[in-house]
Amino acid sequence: MTRRSRSRDSLLAGLGFSLLALDGVASAADMSLKAPAVRAVHNWTGFYLGGHVGYGGGSFGPDTNPLPLQGVFFPHSITGLIGGxxxxxxxxxxxxxxxxxxxxVSFLSTLDRPRLAPAPFNTTFDYIATARGRVGYAFGTLLPYVTGGVAWARAHVDINDVDGSVLSTRGRTHLGWTAGAGVEYAADARWSAKLEYDYIDLGARAYGLADVPLPDVRVDPKIHTVKLGLNYKIWDGPDSATSSDYAIRPPTPPASKDWNVHAQTTFLPQGYPSFRSPYQGTNSLPGAGRVRETWTVGAFLGWRLWDGGEFYFGPELAQGFGIGGTLGLAGFSNGEAQKGGAEYPRFRAQRYFFRQTFGLGGEQEEVADAANQLPGKRDIDRVTVTVGRFAVGDIFDGNSYAKDPRVDFMNWAMWASAAYDFPADLPGFTRGAVVELNRKDWAVRAGLFQVPSAPNSDVLTFKTGGAVIEFEERHTVFDQPGKLRLGIFANRGNTGNYRNALAISAADPALDINNVMTDIRRQNLKYGFYVNAEQQVMKDVGLFARASWNDGRNEILSFTDIDRSVSAGLSVKGSYWGRPSDTFGLGGAINGLSSAHRDFLAAGGLGLLIGDGRLNYSNERILETYYAYAIDKNFTLTADYQFITNPAYNADRGPVHIFSGRFHGEF
Incomplete structure (x- = not known):
């Protein structure tokens, strides 16, 4: 089986399971998750679906060189954090x-790169699965139990080149057994939470490495895992129902204002036919047609600690790559594509943050139940402090019509102020703190964040930082609401200067300009601004526009290779043709580079996403249109088309026609 087919099989299997899970809970979507309202006598009989997060560790056996995977709150291990x-x-x-x-089935965390030691090969898992029996005794809503059964996993050994890159991979499926114990608590008649420990022995297998040539390696995985799970009972069965219709209509206890759970899944296939490509380089979009897909499943858990104090946790599984390996376009076409893509789903604790709101008195407003937002009331005049791990875009550069590639525009230059090189690791998150002062007609917010240790690094550092200040003004025009956001930003990071690299390369043409750039990296500043506007022009019709700029002297650190960008567009809800939950969008963007950045790419330089080896410069231009069809209140199917001229600013290549589908579910 090829690597691509294995990837697609794993994606489709995981996607099918996630959609089944979402379908099972969709009927409870409007409940969010309900407060404890348990029947006097709880009955555990029934089918259930759920998800889990946790942590694991163990060994592959001696001399197996396991990859260190991220533990985040815990030490790195052969599994790191797990989710499934x-x-x-x-x-x-x-x-x-x-x-x-x-x-x-459990998927593993991503590589903890600072802990990776050089080795001729490394061993790791793709996934771990079990099928177990359970025996327990019910103390009303409390169920202690023991469990055991069969376990299997796919492991692989990567053969490394001298520079650390992977030359080839050997994959095997291991079969073994598992045993453990746990306790489950029923929060209400449908929802329950569990804590479980499992020991997993997967049996030894030999991996032949003679053709490399290296000695054969014996991989003998033994694993300990601790998992926290959440289950939803999708059907009781006749023996546990208290009335004839209970199994058909789920209970509807009062909604909780102290905790909530939401989830989403997004599957996004994308492709393009062959286009004009007289040459291509390391980071070029391939001229031959390509089709690739991404898939994410995430949960959003909120807990009110006290009045005004809230904690949020957002685990996520992500699988797949953008077309061309998420390379070749400055305004990349898939907002779900991560720079650190993976063939099998990988787990990350993407969000964990604390939010404290200090009310200043006066008029209040209702807060709807939503992802990363607990329901209730709050003072309109307030100060809010947020500390932890999140995406800068969760708080800054918002827009009602172009913000979320899971539901609206997909292109990076459409849903963000593209010249804002916001601090982020490879999947787009950072750690930091934000303070916001909100009034009825305006708000001002400021944030300080960790930045990557180098361009396109997955390692965030406290040594330097990024800062942004945003002012938001709210207004009405002919009784139609609108907003204007003005932001200024500055990042200090380990980057190289374009002009310095060009000068050194010109003095000694034998030097590779990309090696020169790496050698001259030091702490440099990048600064700029963005303007972001939205305006409703009539009911269910809105316009948006953005403009952004950075100084363009030093390397891009986090986002994408854009120094100047403008975008604008239109969003129309389907109420005008009898489909009020549908959305039509049309927009365009123009991206540009500073003169120093252009010259660097023309000399063979590589950016974060682009680099054709040479450059006939012209602004990159993007047209995007989409139609989002609401299947029901939980699921949406979207068709999207993007026309991109001068991909990666190169007039010698393109244009590119990109066709996308998107299946999105949330509750």
Missing amino acids: YQAGYNFQLPNNLVLGGEAD
């Missing part, structure tokens, strides 16, 4: 003995 899904069935006997079965 489970499905099962319980049957409660009259004596309160509960018998059941459960299957689950």
